[in-house]
Amino acid sequence: MAALSAIPSPPWPSPNQPSTDLGFINGSEHSDDLSQTLDSLSLRPPLAEEESDSKPNTDADPSAGRPIYLRPSSAPPSELLQLSFNQDFGCFAVGTDRGFRIYNCDPFREIFRRDFGGESVGGGIGVVEMLFRCNILALVGRGPNPLYPPNKVMIWDDHQSRCIGELSFRSEVRSVRLRRDRIIVVLEQKVFVYNFADLKLLHQIETIANPKGLCAVSQTVGSLVLVCPGLQKGQVRIEHYATRRTKFIMAHDSRIACFALSQDGMLLATASTKGTLVRVFNAVDGTLLQEVRRGADRAEIYSLAFSPTAQWLAVSSDKGTIHVFGLKVNAGSPLCDVSQNSSEPSLPPVSSGSSLSFIKGVLPKYFSSEWSVAKYHLPEGSQYIVAFGHGKNTVVILGMDGSFYRCQYDPSSGVEMTQLEFHNFLQDAP
Numbered sequence: 001m002a003a004l005s006a007i008p009s010p011p012w013p014s015p016n017q018p019s020t021d022l023g024f025i026n027g028s029e030h031s032d033d034l035s036q037t038l039d040s041l042s043l044r045p046p047l048a049e050e051e052s053d054s055k056p057n058t059d060a061d062p063s064a065g066r067p068i069y070l071r072p073s074s075a076p077p078s079e080l081l082q083l084s085f086n087q088d089f090g091c092f093a094v095g096t097d098r099g100f101r102i103y104n105c106d107p108f109r110e111i112f113r114r115d116f117g118g119e120s121v122g123g124g125i126g127v128v129e130m131l132f133r134c135n136i137l138a139l140v141g142r143g144p145n146p147l148y149p150p151n152k153v154m155i156w157d158d159h160q161s162r163c164i165g166e167l168s169f170r171s172e173v174r175s176v177r178l179r180r181d182r183i184i185v186v187l188e189q190k191v192f193v194y195n196f197a198d199l200k201l202l203h204q205i206e207t208i209a210n211p212k213g214l215c216a217v218s219q220t221v222g223s224l225v226l227v228c229p230g231l232q233k234g235q236v237r238i239e240h241y242a243t244r245r246t247k248f249i250m251a252h253d254s255r256i257a258c259f260a261l262s263q264d265g266m267l268l269a270t271a272s273t274k275g276t277l278v279r280v281f282n283a284v285d286g287t288l289l290q291e292v293r294r295g296a297d298r299a300e301i302y303s304l305a306f307s308p309t310a311q312w313l314a315v316s317s318d319k320g321t322i323h324v325f326g327l328k329v330n331a332g333s334p335l336c337d338v339s340q341n342s343s344e345p346s347l348p349p350v351s352s353g354s355s356l357s358f359i360k361g362v363l364p365k366y367f368s369s370e371w372s373v374a375k376y377h378l379p380e381g382s383q384y385i386v387a388f389g390h391g392k393n394t395v396v397i398l399g400m401d402g403s404f405y406r407c408q409y410d411p412s413s414g415v416e417m418t419q420l421e422f423h424n425f426l427q428d429a430p
Contacts, residue, residue, distance in 0.1 A: 078115075080426060081143050083398045086130035087178075087219050089305075089387040092398055093128035094425065097143045100128045101425075105396050106389055108404060108423055114158075116147050123147045129176040135159045138176040138183065153185055165199055167192075174213025182224060186213040191228045205239070206231065214256065218265030225265030225283060229256055236270060238283050249286045251279060260304035260313075267310050267329070275299035275317055280329055289329035292370045303385040312411075314388060314395055315372075320380035322397055322417070323372035324409050374409035376417040394420070402426030 082095035091111070094101040101113040116123030126142020135158045141148030148154050150172045155165035169187060177184040182202075183194040188210060193203040207229045218225040224241040231237075234252040236259060239245075251259075252272035259270040261283065268283040275298055280290040292313070294301070299317040306313055306327075315323045378384055382401040389396045389406060395417070397405040402424045407417040 095125040216261035271301040
């Protein structure tokens with residue numbers, strides 16, 4: 001398809017230079033320019049477990065030399081393939097059938113986009129993993145016309161507008177997680193941990209079937225905690241690399257549907273495919289600290305998110321409702337011990353605000369459950385992910401229909417959240 005404009009998108013501002021761009025507020029602490037470290041990388045010889053079944057690709061980078069287009073206003077809207085927040089929830093990345101885009105959350109605005117081609121050329125990106133707010137991203141191709149093979153992780157340097165490294169695997173890459181010192185690649189039944197500086201393989205883990213690519217990592221400098229599914233249904237595995245300890249938790253009777261790790265790696269929230277309860281664990285010793293109830297009927301949990309101080313927990317599901325729960329736990333106040341054979345606790349603690357606490361033990365535990373302190377109802381029919389905003393008591397909600405919501409909640413009132421702003425980032429002009 002002929003390009004109507006060959007003007008490239010504006011480059012990502014250099015994180016090493018002070019920026020007057022208000023879109024990068026609260027991001028300087030983690031803005032590291034890693035291009036000098038990574039621009040000399042080449043694809044290292046793969047191990048037998050990772051080696052691709054296809055012949056080594058000796059062709060040039062498929063994006064090298066290809067113009068990066070701005071989408072003309074008359075073109076049809078891009079198809080959204082993936083949504084993800086960066087590590088501090090200040091930005092989010094969008095993978096489309098033409099490339100990827102980066103947005104700032106507060107204030108909301110598109111920072112830039114990279115459209116690699118049109119319908120006839122292809123440029124689908126199904127995984128975009130940011131590294132805080134710096135110029136390095138991890139990309140995986142997906143969609144009808146992927147830019148890269150779905151079994152490769154491409155390390156993209158946006159200063160140079162090219163890939164500076166790649167990792168090839170035998171099967172499709174489900175997800176990627178980045179830290180400033182590590183790259184974590186998740187396959188259907190394996191997790192690989194690499195050193196960021198030289199792409200050296202440091203660890204590999206076998207898991208139960210994990211089609212969603214579930215994985216979480218802490219972001220505290222110098223202390224890596226990694227969570228992934230275990231080898232049994234309902235089990236999670238926690239790797240504490242600083243102490244070289246592995247902890248297994250039988251979190252649920254059903255399969256794990258979603259989990260989240262606090263920034264410091266101390267707390268773990270999990271949900272099963274039933275989607276009625278969310279459990280919060282001490283990630284160090286595996287004790288169950290708190291249990292909260294999303295609802296009584298089954299639901300698919302799309303995302304869980306801790307607030308930066310781990311005071312609140314947000315949950316999104318296919319019921320079109322966002323819940324915020326108050327956390328009254330810390331690493332030293334267990335609700336009960338969790339063993340390999342643990343099942344549903346008989347009764348979770350009753351919320352202080354429950355009018356039914358006097359009949360605890362008489363009626364089913366549904367009536368004595370801890371409920372959310374705030375909620376927000378969304379149009380049903382789309383998938384949503386949620387994170388806490390940088391403003392006090394705010395959440396940011398992203399939908400696979402292109403919707404962006406920023407809402408504020410009052411935990412003392414327990415009423416519906418207040419919508420502060422709304423945008424459709426697939427339709428709004430850049």
